[in-house]
Amino acid sequence: MSIQDIDAPTRLSLAPLCRPERRDTLMARYREVAHALPDAVALDVDGTSLTFDELLHRAYSLARKIATLFPADSRPLAVDTDATTNSIVLMLAVVAAGHPLVPLDPMLPAERRATIIDQAAATAIDSATVVAAMDSCVPLPTLSGDHTAVINYTSGSTGTAKGVILSHRMCLTKAYEVANALALSPHDRVGNSLPVSFGAGLNTLFAGLLSGAAVHCRDPRSGVPSSTVEWTAAHSLTTLHCSSSLLRAVSAVDHGTTEHTAGGRGAVPTLRVVITYGESLHSDDADGFRRRFDSRATVVNWYATTEAGAVAYGEYPLERALPSGFLPAGRPIPGKLVEVVASDGSTCAPDVIGEVRVTSSCLADGYLGGAGLDSQRFAALGDGLFRYRTGDLGRLDEHGTLHLAGRIDDAVKVRGYLVEPAEVEAALRAMPEIGDAAVIGRTSGTDTDLVAYVCSARSGRRPSVGEIRASLRRTLPEWMVPTHIVALDAMPRNERGKVDRSALPEPADRRVERTAVGPTEYIVAEAARTAIGLDTIGRDEDFLALGGNSLTTTAMLAQLRESLKIDLTPEDVFAATTVRALAVTVDARLEDAATARRRTTGEHDVLVPLRTEGSKAPIFLVGGAGVGAMAFLNLVKHIDDDRPVYALQAHGRGKRGRPDRTIRRTAKRYVDAVRTVQPEGPFHLVGHSLGGWIAIAMAEEIRDSGLGTPHLLLLDTRLFRHLLDRLPGGREVPAAPPAQTREDAGFHLGRIGTAALWLRMQFAGLLRYPTTMEWLVFASIGYVALNKHVPTPWSGSMTVVRTAENVKELRSWQTVGRGELTFVDISGDHVDMLREPMAAHLAETITNTFDDAGLAR
Numbered sequence: 084m085s086i087q088d089i090d091a092p093t094r095l096s097l098a099p100l101c102r103p104e105r106r107d108t109l110m111a112r113y114r115e116v117a118h119a120l121p122d123a124v125a126l127d128v129d130g131t132s133l134t135f136d137e138l139l140h141r142a143y144s145l146a147r148k149i150a151t152l153f154p155a156d157s158r159p160l161a162v163d164t165d166a167t168t169n170s171i172v173l174m175l176a177v178v179a180a181g182h183p184l185v186p187l188d189p190m191l192p193a194e195r196r197a198t199i200i201d202q203a204a205a206t207a208i209d210s211a212t213v214v215a216a217m218d219s220c221v222p223l224p225t226l227s228g229d230h231t232a233v234i235n236y237t238s239g240s241t242g243t244a245k246g247v248i249l250s251h252r253m254c255l256t257k258a259y260e261v262a263n264a265l266a267l268s269p270h271d272r273v274g275n276s277l278p279v280s281f282g283a284g285l286n287t288l289f290a291g292l293l294s295g296a297a298v299h300c301r302d303p304r305s306g307v308p309s310s311t312v313e314w315t316a317a318h319s320l321t322t323l324h325c326s327s328s329l330l331r332a333v334s335a336v337d338h339g340t341t342e343h344t345a346g347g348r349g350a351v352p353t354l355r356v357v358i359t360y361g362e363s364l365h366s367d368d369a370d371g372f373r374r375r376f377d378s379r380a381t382v383v384n385w386y387a388t389t390e391a392g393a394v395a396y397g398e399y400p401l402e403r404a405l406p407s408g409f410l411p412a413g414r415p416i417p418g419k420l421v422e423v424v425a426s427d428g429s430t431c432a433p434d435v436i437g438e439v440r441v442t443s444s445c446l447a448d449g450y451l452g453g454a455g456l457d458s459q460r461f462a463a464l465g466d467g468l469f470r471y472r473t474g475d476l477g478r479l480d481e482h483g484t485l486h487l488a489g490r491i492d493d494a495v496k497v498r499g500y501l502v503e504p505a506e507v508e509a510a511l512r513a514m515p516e517i518g519d520a521a522v523i524g525r526t527s528g529t530d531t532d533l534v535a536y537v538c539s540a541r542s543g544r545r546p547s548v549g550e551i552r553a554s555l556r557r558t559l560p561e562w563m564v565p566t567h568i569v570a571l572d573a574m575p576r577n578e579r580g581k582v583d584r585s586a587l588p589e590p591a592d593r594r595v596e597r598t599a600v601g602p603t604e605y606i607v608a609e610a611a612r613t614a615i616g617l618d619t620i621g622r623d624e625d626f627l628a629l630g631g632n633s634l635t636t637t638a639m640l641a642q643l644r645e646s647l648k649i650d651l652t653p654e655d656v657f658a659a660t661t662v663r664a665l666a667v668t669v670d671a672r673l674e675d676a677a678t679a680r681r682r683t684t685g686e687h688d689v690l691v692p693l694r695t696e697g698s699k700a701p702i703f704l705v706g707g708a709g710v711g712a713m714a715f716l717n718l719v720k721h722i723d724d725d726r727p728v729y730a731l732q733a734h735g736r737g738k739r740g741r742p743d744r745t746i747r748r749t750a751k752r753y754v755d756a757v758r759t760v761q762p763e764g765p766f767h768l769v770g771h772s773l774g775g776w777i778a779i780a781m782a783e784e785i786r787d788s789g790l791g792t793p794h795l796l797l798l799d800t801r802l803f804r805h806l807l808d809r810l811p812g813g814r815e816v817p818a819a820p821p822a823q824t825r826e827d828a829g830f831h832l833g834r835i836g837t838a839a840l841w842l843r844m845q846f847a848g849l850l851r852y853p854t855t856m857e858w859l860v861f862a863s864i865g866y867v868a869l870n871k872h873v874p875t876p877w878s879g880s881m882t883v884v885r886t887a888e889n890v891k892e893l894r895s896w897q898t899v900g901r902g903e904l905t906f907v908d909i910s911g912d913h914v915d916m917l918r919e920p921m922a923a924h925l926a927e928t929i930t931n932t933f934d935d936a937g938l939a940r
Contacts, residue, residue, distance in 0.1 A: 097269055097295045100262045102418065103255035103445075105228045110179045112255065112293050113139065120269055124297040127318065131168050135295075138172065144218075145176035149208070151219035153182070159205035159234055161185040164280040166302040169210045171279065171288065176213070178251075181224035183231040185246075188280035190304065190578050199236050203246055203451060228252030234451055235282050237389050246451030247282075247389045254289060256445045260393040260416055261290040265322060265356055265383070269295035272353075274320035276303045276311055276329060278578075282389040283360040287324045303329050312351065312376060319353040323380075326580045327364045330357065331519070334371030351378065358383040361580060363412075363487055363505075365512050366405040373401070386412035386487065390447040390460070391471045394421055394439065395485045409509050412477065412485040419443045423479050433481045436488050436503075439473045446471050476503060495524030495531055502533065502563050510558050511537060516546040519574045521582045522565060525590075532566035536587050538574050545570060547635075548616025558910065566618055597622050603673075603856070604666040606646055611662060614638035622662040645918065649673055688738045690756035693719045694728045700765050701727035702929065703757055705781070707772030708869070709862025711736050714771075717919055721926030723934075729760065731774075733861050735847055742847055742864050746872040750780035754788075757781075764791035767933050772913065773865050775800025779877050779899075792879040795900075796932050798925070799913050800883070802890050807898055809873045816895040876901045882932045884925065886912055905932075 097119040100112065113135075117125075121136035133141070149160070160177045164170055164186040177184045185205045187196055200207055233249040249257075267273065273291035275298055277284030284300075291298035299318050303311060303325065311333050315323055325333075357372065357380045369382045382399040397413030399405055415421035420442035423431045431437040446469045449457040462470040476488040489505030504522035511520035518540035525534050539545040546554075548568045555564045567590035575586035599608040599622050612620045614635040626635075636656050644650060649672045659665040691712035693704075702722065704715045712730035719728050731753045735742040743749040757766065766785055770778030775797035782793045807813035843850075843860045844867075881900040884907045885891065896904055907928050911921040 099268070100255075100259050100290075100293050102259050103228060103252050105252060107228045107255055108226045108230070108251040109232055109254055109289065109293070110142075110175070110226075113175070116293060116295050120295050123269060123295065125292055126168060126171060127297060127299045128166055128168050128171070128301070133168055133172075135292075138175070138292075141172045142175035142179055143223075145173060145210075145213050146179035146223060147219045147221060148213050148216040149176060149180040149182065150221040150223060152208075152213070152216050153180075153206070154221065157181050157183070157224070159183040159185045159203045161187050161200050161203065161205040161207040163187050163189045163207075163209060164278070164285075165189045166279060166300045171300070173208070173210050173213060174279070174285075177208075178232050179223065181226055181230065183248075184233045186233070186235065186280040186285060188278060188578050190278075199246075203234055203236075205234075226251060228255070231448065233285065235285070235389050237282070245453060245456070248448040248451055249389075250448055253392070253445055253447055254286075255293070257286045257387075257392040258289040258293050260387075261286060261358075261385075262294045264393070264396055264416075265290075265358065267291060267294035267296050267322070271296035271321045272318055273298045274315055274318070274323040274325075275300045276314075276323060276325040277360065278302050278304070283324070283326075283385075283387070286387075315354060316351045320351065321353050322356045322358065323354060324358050324360070327359045327362045327368065328519075328576065328580050330359050330364065330372055331368040334368050334375055351376065351380075354378060354380045356381050356383055358385050360385050360387065363409040363509075365409050365509075366407055367512070367515070369399065369405055369410070384410040384413055386485070388441075388471075388473055388475075391419075391441040391443065391473065392416075392446075394419070394441055394473070397484070408513055409487075411480075412487050414484055421479075421485060423477055423485075431478070434478050436476055436478045438491060439475045439477045439485070439487075440470060441473060442468055442470045444468055476505075495533070497524070497531055497533060497563070504533070507533060507535065507555070507559065507563055507565065510555050510563075511535060511551070513558070514546065514551065514554050516540055516544060517551070521574060521584065521587065523584055523587065525567075533563070534567045534569065534587075534590055535565035536569050536571050536574065538571050550616070552613065552616060553638075556915075568616070599662055599666075603670050604662050607643070607666045607669060608662045610639045610642040610646070611665075613642060620662060624661060626656065626660045643669065647673060688740070688756070689731055689734050689736075689752055690759065691730045691732060691737070692727075692760075693730055694722075694724075694726070697723075697725045697727045699723065699726045700767055700933075701729055701761055702767045702769060702933070703753075703761075704728065704730045705753065705768065705770040705774035705778045706730060706732050707774045708865030709733070709858045709860070710771070710774070711858075714917055717922040718917055718926050718929075721923045723930045726930075727760075729757070731756065731777075733865070735849070736857075736861060739849055741849065742861065744864065744868055746776055746868050746874075747780050747784075749868070750777050750784050753777065754781050754784045764793070766791065766793040767796075768793050769796045769798060769929060770800060771798040771917065772800060773869055774798075776806070776869060776872060776874065779874065782877060782879065783875065786879070794933065795877065795879065795881045796929060797881065797883045799886050799889055799916060802895050802899065803869075805870065806872065806874055807895065810876060810898045813898045816898055817890055817892045818895065819890050874899070878902050881905070882907065882928075884909060884916070884928055886910070886916060888913060 097116060117135040117139040122134050124132050125135040125138045126133045160182045162170065162173050162177060162184060164174060174184055174186065185199065185203045187199065228251045230251055231248055232251040232254045234246045235249055236246050267290060273287065273296045275284060275287045275291065277287055279285050279288055279300060288298055288300065299320060301314055311329065364384045372378060379401050384397045385393065386395045387393045393416045395412040395415045397411055422440045423437040424440050425431055425437050444467050446461065449461055460472050464470055474491050476491055478486050478488060480486060489503035493504050495502055504524065507522040508520045511517050516539060517537050519538040521536045523534050524531050537551065551568055552564055569588065569590050575583040577583040598619065599605040604622055608620050608622065611626055615626065636653050639656065640651050647669065649669065651672065655668055656665060659668050693712065693715060706712065706714060712732045715730050722728055733742045734740050734752060743752055768778040768781055778795055778797065782795055786792050801819040804818040807816060807818050840863060844863055847860045847864060876899060878901045880903040882905040883896060886909060909916065909921065909924060915921055916925055
């Protein structure tokens with residue numbers, strides 16, 4: 084009996100691979116291809132090639148021998164799937180014989196291979212054993228699309244191998260998705276640079292063969308990255324299928340190792356598509372591939388799961404600009420419903436992160452022996468539809484493009500905040516000096532911190548830990564900046580090319596016996612720690628011994644200049660190379676500067692003019708706890724030149740006097756000061772941090788005096804629990820975390836005794852303290868006043884600028900502001916928003932707020 088159907092008509096051309104029906108099987112489609120293209124090359128591995136007809140007859144010859152070896156059952160058969168023609172023929176033979184195929188990666192440890200075979204209740208077979216068996220005329224079973232074709236084992240997020248059951252119809256569906264998206268045809272030469280034991284590698288094999296294309300297979304682990312390009316060029320491949328990590332390695336190969344062809348078509352002029360699987364593809368890697376090899380190929384970022392097949396993909400032809408960072412997963416595959424859902428199953432709004440969920444008429448048939456896991460992940464909806472929860476986090480933007488954001492089980496909580504390591508990894512990879520990165524959460528006792536592992540880009544220098552942290556802090560909130568950063572020569576990866584997190588080393592801890600004492604030492608220590616790239620620094624540790632040099636000294640001096648508005652020289656640092664010694668120098672310079680300022684410019688009380696010229700109504704900036712008027716200097720530079728700007732600071736910060744001890748008393752003093760330059764409205768009030776609560780009280784004072792209703796702009800004012808609880812309905816709404824009142828606001832500056840601080844607070848405004856101590860004393864007074872404050876809801880309009888650290892719940896803000904609320908969310912943190920470069924963006928928001936509200940004058 085012929086392997087091909089007896090009544091099959093002679094075909095002059097092959098019909099494209101279509102979405103399968105329930106009766107369709109893998110080998111039925113393959114017979115169709117072999118009948119249409121018997122003499123065309125089907126498979127090429129290391130120079131050994133087989134035509135479609137040769138591959139068909141060899142596979143069915145072995146299939147009949149398998150039927151002889153296992154005549155009474157259809158047990159799973161495990162096959163070593165190395166990249167050889169014999170191995171691939173045997174795989175197809177197992178499928179043709181009606182047995183579920185269990186692909187085994189030959190590079191797996193023996194113990195893991197044994198575990199897979201045992202879990203699958205499979206029998207391991209090899210080509211030699213099957214070939215030696217007797218020829219047989221035993222009829223092969225009649226199969227349908229519902230029969231199991233493959234049991235594909237994945238590593239799983241828990242590290243325990245899971246056997247995913249794939250029917251013939253599911254395998255055909257997955258192959259169709261790739262073939263249809265890439266328009267594969269008999270004219271293509273498919274480069275399968277993925278191990279065929281992996282789901283993506285096996286699917287690439289099926290997609291190519293069943294489209295009539297010649298499939299060239301190689302295991303990328305058996306050669307150096309440059310050999311991938313040489314192999315692609317030698318076979319004039321039209322499509323290259325590989326992992327993201329391989330493309331990254333290929334893009335790092337020296338440009339001079341490849342010969343380019345004339346005409347600007349690069350090393351592989353035939354290559355039309357490069358498609359990556361597995362980990363997210365970074366735009367630098369795609370761009371690096373194009374630049375280094377002058378390739379005009381379309382880059383395709385493919386997002387799929389073994390259980391659901393293709394979920395989404397993004398195409399980037401040469402004329403389409405690559406977005407920066409990791410490429411989005413792309414647009415959902417046609418024929419599937421891809422949703423992003425919250426933990427309760429409700430659909431998330433655009434750009435809100437949730438779990439990616441797929442609904443389709445064809446999915447995997449669950450997990451082998453995993454009924455419990457099946458119920459968690461799979462659901463039958465009726466009408467032939469099924470649903471699968473991927474466990475991946477993502478968001479759909481307003482255009483319907485899917486962006487991945489890590490795994491549900493990867494998320495860690497750091498200081499109460501949920502952090503996705505993938506987001507931190509993306510920020511690390513955005514640095515040109517970093518070629519690879521991985522981030523994990525590490526728990527010690529009750530604390531969880533982040534550990535980052537980085538590898539330098541091949542063509543670049545290794546950045547210091549300080550440089551890495553500085554870069555991260557430009558894009559991430561403080562709690563997302565890893566506590567430990569470990570430099571590696573190479574990232575450990577498992578047999579599937581993914582980061583082997585179990586092989587990542589523990590970061591080395593350095594014990595610090597004595598930390599900074601007092602506010603000045605704390606600021607100096609922070610500057611030194613950040614510049615050198617340390618997690619902590621002792622007050623008597625030598626900067627130079629810890630790795631300090633001229634570059635880190637320059638960075639440290641810049642930070643001290645930014646924080647304290649003083650100029651030190653490198654000689655000052657080299658003469659005082661510990662936190663304790665340099666703090667003494669800093670205090671002396673601060674006192675000199677303060678004395679000179681009082682002599683030359685005089686002292687202001689609460690109202691400090693920062694700009695007095697301009698025809699528009701002035702803006703009044705209300706500082707936070709302990710913050711002097713000078714904190715707003717960066718902001719003023721960017722505010723509309725036609726507006727006068729004044730800052731308000733605590734009584735006693737300028738001229739001597741006792742500071743007010745309540746929010747409302749402070750507000751009344753401020754309003755009196757404001758009316759000396761602006762007797763009538765409009766009044767434009769901007770309050771930063773605690774200053775926002777003072778600004779609200781000022782607005783109430785102005786309104787109750789019959790002077791109109793000011794428009795308020797709050798800069799990251801925090802809604803603390805005790806304040807919300809004192810407002811109507813406030814007990815039922817979310818509040819800012821308690822830690823933000825002190826630690827995150829920069830309140831705790833070194834170890835100073837409570838009694839000593841309290842004593843200084845009693846004489847605040849009357850006695851002069853060193854600059855940083857004065858800041859701490861006035862900040863403490865402000866927080867004491869805030870703790871006692873009983874706010875009332877503001878009925879006028881209010882604009883709120885929020886950082887990522889702030890409360891986003893609308894109900895919380897409606898408790899404070901009962902009028903029109905406008906929100907502006909910005910990057911940066913609570914303190915940095917007043918510094919460059921955020922100050923420029925913030926000033927634009929301030930200007931637009933008052934101009935757009937018709938409050939320019």
